[in-house]
Amino acid sequence: MIEEEEVTLLLNDLLEVYGYDFTQYARASIKRRINRLWTLDKFPSFAELRYRVRTDADYLKRFVEELTVNVTEMFRDPSFYRALRKEVLPALTAKPFIRVWHAGCSTGEEVFSMAILLKEANLLHKSLLYATDLNPEVLEVARKGIYALAPMRQYSENYVLSGGTADFSGYYTAQYDYVKFNEELTRKMVFSTHNLVSDRSFNEFDLILCRNVLIYFDKTLQDRVLTLFDESLGLLSFLGLGSKETLRFSGIRQKYKQVGSEKIWRKID
Amino acid sequence: MAENRLVSNSAMVLIGGSTGSIDVLLNLLPALRPPLTFALVIVLHRKSATDTSLADLFALKTSLPLQEVEDKDAILPGHIYLAPADYHLLIEHDGTFSLDDSEKVNYSRPSIDVTFESAADVYGSALTGILLSGANADGSAGLQAIKRAGGLTIVQHPDTAQVAYMPQQAILNTKPDYVLDVEGMVSVLR
Structure with missing residues (x-):
C-alpha cells in the first residue's frame, strides 16, 4: 500500500x-488507482514505480x-436519457444549430447515445457533438465507433427504458464480436483532447454533458470546472451531470434551475 | 467491555452485506438508540442501479437521519449513510465521501472491500467493520484492512446468516473480534 506522502511525490512528478x-x-480514489497499478504491474517497491514513471x-x-x-456505457441511467428526450430536446428544437459538449467522454458510448436521441428527435442534421477527453487513446476508440458486441444487449435494454422505440441494432453493423455504429452518427461528432484541469472554454454550447467525471475531482477543482461550463453555456442552455x-457546493448554483428530478440544470440567469 | 470499546473508540461503523443482509438490517436499525456517537455507513450489493427504494425502506426503520450518499457529502456522527448502487464509496481525509465508478471489485460495485479499506486508511483504529450474510467473498480483505489498522471487526454468525458464505470466508481469512447473531450485534452497537 502506497503512503500518503508517496502519493504526493508521484503526483508532483x-x-x-x-x-x-x-x-x-x-x-481516496487516485490513491486506490495507484495501488491498483502498483499491484497489476508488480513493482517491488515505491521507488521502482516512481523511477519508471519519471523515466519511461x-x-x-x-x-x-x-x-x-x-x-462508461450507453444510455446509462435510462431515466436521465428519458428526461433529455422529454425536457431538453424539445426546448432546443427551435434553434437553427445545436452544439453539444461531452466533457470527459472517455470511449464515447454516451456521445453515441446522444446522437441517437438527436436523430430520433429529428435534430441530428443540425447538431454538432463535441467530444473531449484528457486521453488521446480513448478518443481514438470513440472516433472509430467500434465496440464489443457483448454489452449491446444491456445497452438495448437501457435504450428501450430511455423511451427508444426503434430497433437499437439498426444503429450498428455487427461483425464477429464487434459492432460498428453507423457513420450517419459519427459524421456529426468532433473529437479533441481537452483537459478540464488546465484548458479553457472553447465554444458556447446548448447542452453540456459531463457525467461521472466530477466525482474524481476535489471540491476546488469541481468548482473550477463548473465555472468553465458556466462560461461555455448560453442563457437557457442545459447542463447534465452524473x-x-x-x-x-458550487458558486454557480444560483444561476441554474434543476429540470425535474434528474441531474439536469438549466441556466436561467 | 465490548460496548465501551465501540462507543468510545469508533467514529465510524461500517456494515457490509450481500444476499440475506437486508433482513438483518431491518432488525438492527430499529434497535439503535439515538443519538449515535458514530457515523453508520451501510454498503450492500444491490441488483439495480435505479433501485432507490432501499433507502426509503431503511428510513422507515429508524428515527435517525438516513440518506443515500451523493458525491462529497459530509460524514456526520449520528447519521446513517447508504452506499448508492453502481458506485464504489470512498472516504476522504477531510471527512467527506467520494464516489468512484471504476471497475467492479469482487464482481461488485459498490464493493465492501473498497469502502472498508478506504475507511481503514482514514479512521485507523477508530473504526468498526461488520460483515453480514452473503454469497460472495467481498468484505474479507476489507475486514483484514480494518484489523491491521487497529479497528474492531465483527462478523455475523454463519449459522444465523441466510447465506453463510460471506461470513464464513471472513472468519477463515481474518480472526474477527466477534462472531455474533443479530441480538449480539445490537448489544454491541448500543
Whole structure:
C-alpha cells in the first residue's frame, strides 16, 4: 500500500515532468488507482514505480490511462436519457444549430447515445457533438465507433427504458464480436483532447454533458470546472451531470434551475 | 467491555452485506438508540442501479437521519449513510465521501472491500467493520484492512446468516473480534 506522502511525490512528478496535474483529484480514489497499478504491474517497491514513471514515457502513457477511470456505457441511467428526450430536446428544437459538449467522454458510448436521441428527435442534421477527453487513446476508440458486441444487449435494454422505440441494432453493423455504429452518427461528432484541469472554454454550447467525471475531482477543482461550463453555456442552455453529482457546493448554483428530478440544470440567469 | 470499546473508540461503523443482509438490517436499525456517537455507513450489493427504494425502506426503520450518499457529502456522527448502487464509496481525509465508478471489485460495485479499506486508511483504529450474510467473498480483505489498522471487526454468525458464505470466508481469512447473531450485534452497537 502506497503512503500518503508517496502519493504526493508521484503526483508532483507527473506535474513537473509531464505537465499532467492530478493534484486536485479526489485523493481516496487516485490513491486506490495507484495501488491498483502498483499491484497489476508488480513493482517491488515505491521507488521502482516512481523511477519508471519519471523515466519511461511509454509507461507514463499507460500510467495516466489507468489512473483515470474509463468505465462508461450507453444510455446509462435510462431515466436521465428519458428526461433529455422529454425536457431538453424539445426546448432546443427551435434553434437553427445545436452544439453539444461531452466533457470527459472517455470511449464515447454516451456521445453515441446522444446522437441517437438527436436523430430520433429529428435534430441530428443540425447538431454538432463535441467530444473531449484528457486521453488521446480513448478518443481514438470513440472516433472509430467500434465496440464489443457483448454489452449491446444491456445497452438495448437501457435504450428501450430511455423511451427508444426503434430497433437499437439498426444503429450498428455487427461483425464477429464487434459492432460498428453507423457513420450517419459519427459524421456529426468532433473529437479533441481537452483537459478540464488546465484548458479553457472553447465554444458556447446548448447542452453540456459531463457525467461521472466530477466525482474524481476535489471540491476546488469541481468548482473550477463548473465555472468553465458556466462560461461555455448560453442563457437557457442545459447542463447534465452524473446521477450522484450536484451543483450544491458550487458558486454557480444560483444561476441554474434543476429540470425535474434528474441531474439536469438549466441556466436561467 | 465490548460496548465501551465501540462507543468510545469508533467514529465510524461500517456494515457490509450481500444476499440475506437486508433482513438483518431491518432488525438492527430499529434497535439503535439515538443519538449515535458514530457515523453508520451501510454498503450492500444491490441488483439495480435505479433501485432507490432501499433507502426509503431503511428510513422507515429508524428515527435517525438516513440518506443515500451523493458525491462529497459530509460524514456526520449520528447519521446513517447508504452506499448508492453502481458506485464504489470512498472516504476522504477531510471527512467527506467520494464516489468512484471504476471497475467492479469482487464482481461488485459498490464493493465492501473498497469502502472498508478506504475507511481503514482514514479512521485507523477508530473504526468498526461488520460483515453480514452473503454469497460472495467481498468484505474479507476489507475486514483484514480494518484489523491491521487497529479497528474492531465483527462478523455475523454463519449459522444465523441466510447465506453463510460471506461470513464464513471472513472468519477463515481474518480472526474477527466477534462472531455474533443479530441480538449480539445490537448489544454491541448500543
